[in-house]
Structures are given as structure tokens and as C-alpha cells.
Amino acid sequence: MADETLELDIVTPERLLVAEKVEQVNIPGAEGDMGILPNHAPIISTLRPGSLSYEVDGKSTTLVVTGGFMEVAENRVIVLAENAEFANEIDRERALASKAKAEEALAGAKLSEPEFEEAQLRLFRATARLENVDGE
Amino acid sequence: MPNLRDIKRRIRSVKNTQQITKAMKLVSASKLRKAQEAMLRARPYALKTKDVMNSLAARCDKDQHPLLNIREVKKVLILLITSDKGLCGGFNSYLNRKTNQLIKENEGNEISFLFAGKKGNAFFQSKGFSVVEDYSGWTKGYKFNMSADIAKKLTDVFLEEKADKVYIVYNEFKSVIQQEVIAQQLLPVVPGEAKESGQEVDYIYEPGQEGVLEQLLKMYVETVIHQSFLESIASEHGARMAAMDNASRNAKEMIEQLTLFYNKARQAYITTELTEIVSGAEALKG
Numbered sequence: 001m002a003d004e005t006l007e008l009d010i011v012t013p014e015r016l017l018v019a020e021k022v023e024q025v026n027i028p029g030a031e032g033d034m035g036i037l038p039n040h041a042p043i044i045s046t047l048r049p050g051s052l053s054y055e056v057d058g059k060s061t062t063l064v065v066t067g068g069f070m071e072v073a074e075n076r077v078i079v080l081a082e083n084a085e086f087a088n089e090i091d092r093e094r095a096l097a098s099k100a101k102a103e104e105a106l107a108g109a110k111l112s113e114p115e116f117e118e119a120q121l122r123l124f125r126a127t128a129r130l131e132n133v134d135g136e
Numbered sequence: 137m138p139n140l141r142d143i144k145r146r147i148r149s150v151k152n153t154q155q156i157t158k159a160m161k162l163v164s165a166s167k168l169r170k171a172q173e174a175m176l177r178a179r180p181y182a183l184k185t186k187d188v189m190n191s192l193a194a195r196c197d198k199d200q201h202p203l204l205n206i207r208e209v210k211k212v213l214i215l216l217i218t219s220d221k222g223l224c225g226g227f228n229s230y231l232n233r234k235t236n237q238l239i240k241e242n243e244g245n246e247i248s249f250l251f252a253g254k255k256g257n258a259f260f261q262s263k264g265f266s267v268v269e270d271y272s273g274w275t276k277g278y279k280f281n282m283s284a285d286i287a288k289k290l291t292d293v294f295l296e297e298k299a300d301k302v303y304i305v306y307n308e309f310k311s312v313i314q315q316e317v318i319a320q321q322l323l324p325v326v327p328g329e330a331k332e333s334g335q336e337v338d339y340i341y342e343p344g345q346e347g348v349l350e351q352l353l354k355m356y357v358e359t360v361i362h363q364s365f366l367e368s369i370a371s372e373h374g375a376r377m378a379a380m381d382n383a384s385r386n387a388k389e390m391i392e393q394l395t396l397f398y399n400k401a402r403q404a405y406i407t408t409e410l411t412e413i414v415s416g417a418e419a420l421k422g
Binding site: 009012013014029043044046069071 | 348
């Protein structure tokens, strides 16, 4: 076990999901996935929809996060996600349905830009959810 | 002499009212518990967003983002969060009073409103302010989406320069029986003091400082509005519970008084009747 740990907080507008000391966090940053280890340089990054995982005592836990931010400073990781859920909370049927719906909307074209972005976001989220459900 | 039947009728009617106020109190109490939990769960998010925002804004120039720009104030927009229903004591009237005060402070400026809640709308409707949007009926089912929606509208209005300053007026939840009316400036965003732990930290920004600032500000505005709504919901139930508790107690007092009055009247009635019988008998004996 590593000597040093990171303090990880994951919060959404609905609840506080995680407040723990962890050894590593893998975060889906806007410009690529990042692995954060203790003594990481301070960073603020936006998140893209995807899976976030962290390790405590070698055990890994996965969540799906959508949108928001993370800040790393002085061995503290704060994840502010607009939406987050544990992988084992995901409802496969619902994710499938929303993926199909988003794909349909995208295929239909003639969307205004915000509508397009919204549909795209939903597709990303649904895909991220499914990856996690099927991965187990 | 008061009519016995009338008094009895009044007692019955007060009792009915008391039953209603008692039921309303219980309903509010259980809703309050839920609202309070939701509010407390959301607080960490609001606080952390604010922290990150402050620490970022401290490193940015004021003119780096239009939402931070302070312009000369000519037009003011007020987001007023009230309840849809009454019977909650001074909950709405304090809000309206505070808003009136805000209007006075902004005399000479053009004032428009975004209403959330029927009570605010009803109060200011006749005064001829322009209304950007009306979210009456929001208390039926509040979702985060609504705040995101409102945040989008407010920032759009601000960026299109249809308002130079945006206020939010709502009740903050202090305790179950206490609320405080808050009138807060929402836009332009005024960053608070950053909690600096010693040396200046150089952050890496992904994707770039501007991109982060853009998203963070958007999120910050949404969060402030969201939190205000949650506070308002909890406050409303708290206020209603207190008001209904008061009403039930008053009803109880009134019933006691009326019962006493009723008994006295009945006693007097019996006494008169007895006197009449006795004097009648006396007369017959004559």
C-alpha cells in the first residue's frame, strides 16, 4: 500500500457520493483520461461523460459521471459532477433505451446546435453507462 | 342572552378549522423533513463549487469573461422565489417587502422580473413591470433541470444586455421556525475571497483557463439558483408548519373560551327556567 493518499470528494447537486482517502483516481478529463496519484500538480479540468474509478487498498470502484469539474490541489481531489452514479446502480434497460433514443435523434438530423449537443451528450452518457454494466 | 345553538355551531366550526390546520401542520412537517434532507445533501456541492470558482476567479481578470463584467446599471432583473400557496405566515409578505425595498434602491433603473411562485407574481403583477418568464406552479415538482433552465435564461438576458444586474430574492432556511429573506446579486458574478493556503498555486487548466472559466461560471450560476430553490422549499414548509401550529393553538384557545361561554349561558338558561317554574308554582299556591 502506498504511504501517501489522496482525499477524494465526489459531489453532485443531489448528494455527496464519496468522501474517502484513496490511492489513485482515474478521471475522464475533457482532453483525455487522467490518472491522479498523490502529489499531483494542481489542476482544474472539465469532465466529459465517462467512467471514473478510484482505488482504496488495491480495490477499485467505478462510477459513471456526466459533466462538471474536478480540481486537484494539495493531495485533495474534488469532483463536482452534474450527475454521477455507481456502476452497480446503473439500470441497463434504461441506459439501452436512452442510447437508442439519442441515436435516433442524431440520425434524424435537422437539429439545432443545442439540441444536437444535448442528444450527443445523452449518447455519450448512455454509452459510458453500458460500458460499465457490460464490463462486469 | 346569546343563543345556545349559535354558540354550539361556532364551536363546531372552529373545531373543523382546527382539524384542518392540524392536518396541514403534520403534512408540512413530513414534507419539511424531506426538503431539509435534500437541501443538506446539496450543500457540499454548492460550497465546493463556490470554493473552486473563487480560487479560479482570483487568478483571472475581471474582463476575462462577460459574466464577470461589471457594467453601468440601467436595467435590473429580479428573480423572485415565492411559494404558490398561502397559509404560511409571513413567508411571502417578507419576500415582497424586501423586493419592494430593492425596487426603491434601484429607482430610475428599468426593472423586470422572473417570477417563480404565484404569490410574487400576484403581488407585483399590477405594478406594470415587464416579466421575463413566469414559473408559477414550480412548487409542485422541483427538479434541478428547472434551475439550469432559469440559469440559462438569466445569463442570456444578461449577455444580451437586457439586464445589467440580476438579483435573486428568496428565503434562506435558518431553522425550522426561522427563515431569512436574502436578496443576493447573481450577475455579474462577484467572486468571494479565495481561501489561499500560503503560496500561490499555479494550476494546470484543461481545456485552457477560458474554457474552464466558462463552464465553471455556468455551473456556479446554476448551483446558486438550485440551492436557493431548495432553501426556499424547506423554508416554506417550515413557515407553514409554524403558522399552522399557531393557528391550531389559537383554535384550541378559542374553543376553550367558547365552551366556557356556552356553559355559562346554559347555566343562566337553567336558572331562569327554574326561577320561572318556582315563581309559577308560588303564584298558583297563592
